[in-house]
Amino acid sequence: MQFGPWDVQIVSGGTFRLDGGAMFGTVPKLVWNKLYPADEENQILAATNCLLIRGEVNGQRHVILVDNGNGDKESDAFMARFKFQGRGVLDASLAKLGVKPADITLCILTHLHFDHAGGSTRFDANGKLVPSFPQARYVVQGKDLADAKQPHLRVKASYLPQNWEPLESAGLLDTVEGATELLPGLSVRPAPGHIEGLQNVVIEGGGRRLVYLADLIPTARHIQPAWVMGYDLDVVTCVDERLKVLEEVSGTGTFCVFEHDPDIPVGTVDRDAKGKYLVTPTSL
Numbered sequence: 001m002q003f004g005p006w007d008v009q010i011v012s013g014g015t016f017r018l019d020g021g022a023m024f025g026t027v028p029k030l031v032w033n034k035l036y037p038a039d040e041e042n043q044i045l046a047a048t049n050c051l052l053i054r055g056e057v058n059g060q061r062h063v064i065l066v067d068n069g070n071g072d073k074e075s076d077a078f079m080a081r082f083k084f085q086g087r088g089v090l091d092a093s094l095a096k097l098g099v100k101p102a103d104i105t106l107c108i109l110t111h112l113h114f115d116h117a118g119g120s121t122r123f124d125a126n127g128k129l130v131p132s133f134p135q136a137r138y139v140v141q142g143k144d145l146a147d148a149k150q151p152h153l154r155v156k157a158s159y160l161p162q163n164w165e166p167l168e169s170a171g172l173l174d175t176v177e178g179a180t181e182l183l184p185g186l187s188v189r190p191a192p193g194h195i196e197g198l199q200n201v202v203i204e205g206g207g208r209r210l211v212y213l214a215d216l217i218p219t220a221r222h223i224q225p226a227w228v229m230g231y232d233l234d235v236v237t238c239v240d241e242r243l244k245v246l247e248e249v250s251g252t253g254t255f256c257v258f259e260h261d262p263d264i265p266v267g268t269v270d271r272d273a274k275g276k277y278l279v280t281p282t283s284l
């Protein structure tokens, strides 16, 4: 779908599975399992819905990727633990749209957790870890990079240095501080709660608006503001931030992207007569 100069599409980085209890925090399984059935190991299917944004601005062509999934470089044991769909999914998704890794000019990373930034690097033919998108700049919030380098024990397992160290070594990793317009109509803004350095991506153009929610609201089934994840570090901030964003998008037709939802990657948000938030699935 076109947003001013920007052509925006969802690209899949592949599915994986996460513990349903961890994904729904204090929500009872009796409630969430009806909406989101768990498998025999209590895991639920999670997508990595990335965004591909293409457009020409001021005579310059941009091919932009927002997040890049789990990547292809982890061990078979790691992949089995999270039931990864397989290797090469993001490359295949991009190829279907006529895009090669070397075409990407900018990678926006909502944060550096492995299920969002794992595709940033890969092994080359000599077994060396290199940037997956060698022509791209990568951009993340400075706060998140700082936290990734000195992670709190509580989130250490999600911040894997192999996902950003090769970017830094290659001089391709940029940081921004707070809300920033990266290109005309294309902005990032902080969305703290899940982690302090999380950022959302906002695209505006041609009378349309899109918010890429990342782990602020990971699936359409997390639309109730208090249904935060067990993974969220600061749940009170997370609920407040969700309320702020939901208030902003509700009833406006804003396209909301749910990064981890395997069934509803995109929806619009409204409130019913009782004030409860509802998602109407749509597509780009």
Ligand SMILES: [Zn+2]
Pocket (backbone or CB within 6 Å): 113, 115, 116, 215, 218, 260
């Ligand atoms: Zn995530």
